[in-house]
Amino acid sequence: MSTTDDLLSTIGRDDDPATMARLHARLEESRDVDVAYRVVDSPLGDLLVATTERGVVRVGFESVGHDAVLDELGRDLSPRVLRAPRRLDDAARQLAEYFGGERERFDLRLDTRLAHGFRLEVVEHLREIGYGETASYAQVAELAGRPRAIRAVGTACARNPLPVVLPCHRVVRSDGTPGQYAGGPAAKRYLLDLESAGA
Amino acid sequence: MIPFESAVERHGATVLRVCRAVLGPLEAEDAWAETFLAALSSYDDLPEGTNLEAWLVTVAHRKAIDVRRAEQRRAVPSAELPEHGRHDPDPTAHDPVYDALRALPPKQRQAVAYHHLGGLSHREVAEILGGTEAAARRACADGITTLRRTLR
CATH class of the missing domain: 3.30.160 (Double Stranded RNA Binding Domain)
Known part of the structure; x- marks a missing residue:
């Protein structure tokens, strides 16, 4: 044809x-x-x-x-x-x-439906870590009520459906190094530097 | 089912061509929008494995009829000139291929549009236009013969 x-x-x-x-x-x-x-x-x-x-x-x-x-x-x-x-x-x-360094917290309605169970618990608690601050995976495990679930906290952060907005980048290793990030370690470093410059 | 946005990206241009071929240049965009709005509305109930393009062309066929009827209802009581400038200029308004397509008898025009532009099989064309598969095949062939003569 x-x-x-x-x-x-x-x-x-x-x-x-x-x-x-x-x-x-x-x-x-x-x-x-x-x-x-x-x-x-x-x-x-x-x-x-x-x-x-x-x-x-x-x-x-x-x-x-x-x-x-x-x-x-x-x-x-x-x-x-x-x-x-x-x-x-x-x-x-x-x-x-x-x-742009002009906003420290997001004022948005969120739908956290994509996180379930303990992962949801973890991402909900991320909001308690303030701008420019960091917390260790162990501290977040404590906040979420399962102090020994450090590895699960790492998974929950890695699968955070709302990175940046729910600040999983503020969760770092206990030795202070940034650790893993869904957007790559350089992105995590960038966000931590951005916030420490502003805070 | 692929995200609806992907369905618009993959099949939007095809559906627009079909609408432009079976309708006038201005009505085609209304039919396109009605097609995708209706498709969006029932998209979450669509059986897995549906041939999206064929389904969209079938919806476009129904919407083209609706839009044509609505235009005719609007046109009858008023003696006013058609509204120009309601849409941006249609690039196909003076396209010789579209002009020739639109000059075909309705059955031939629809058969050519759905089969050659929309990718429906002759059997699928027969299903939406009524009549036999052989009749749909003949309408396509007759339409193409006329097009070829017109566009020579």
């Missing part, structure tokens, strides 16, 4: 980006969007930020792969995932302020 393909070939060239953007915008207002997201740039690379109607549900580093994060959201929350940047204006602004 190559002649038919030739015949209709010019038709493939009309989906210009401006048209697709205008059409996409008509979907972004829909009430049927269960998970809205946008990508914000940051000193740590592009961050994918997603929200449900309950609140911000996920912050994903570029190093993890944004497609992987979207697949995870589609699987664990709802497939009705759409890029709808305006629904995350507030989160994007607060993140920009944080990275």
Whole structure:
């Protein structure tokens, strides 16, 4: 059918980006969007930020792969995932302020549905570690009520669905070295330096 | 099921082409939006393994009919000129291929759009247009013959 393909070939060239953007915008207002997201740039690379109607549900580093994060959201929350940047204006602004050293705590509604059980306990307690402070994995284990679950605290931090916003970067090794981080050790170091400069 | 955003990215352009082929240039964008809004609404109930593109083209077929009917209802009572500038200029408004497609008899136009642009099989085309698979195949072939003659 190559002649038919030739015949209709010019038709493939009309989906210009401006048209697709205008059409996409008509979907972004829909009430049927269960998970809205946008990508914000940051000193740590592009961050994918997603929200449900309950609140911000996920912050994903570029190093993890944004497609992987979207697949995870589609699987664990709802497939009705759409890029709808305006629904995350507030989160994007607060993140920009944080990275600019002008904000010490986030004032956002959060949806912690992606963390369960002890991992949820741990991420909830992360908010108790203030800006510019650090705590050891052992101290967080204590805060979460399971002082011997140090390794589990490490896992919970590594899988924190809301890094930066829920500050797992403030949890460090007992010798003071930063330790592992979902966004990579350099990103953790960057955040600790950013906060110690401001605090 | 892939995230809905990925479905829009992968199939948005195809659905737009189908809408533009079966409708006038201005109505096509309304049909596209109605298609994806309806698709989003039922997306979480879609059986795993659904052929997304075929499903979207089928939804687009129904929405194109709705949009066309709504336009006709609007057009009948008023003697006013059609509203220009309601949308941005459509790049296909004066495209010879689209003009030729839109000049085809409805069944042929739909069959060509759904099969050649939307990727539906002749059997699937027959399912949504009614009639036999053979009739759908013939409508496609007749449409292509006319297009070829018009565009020569």
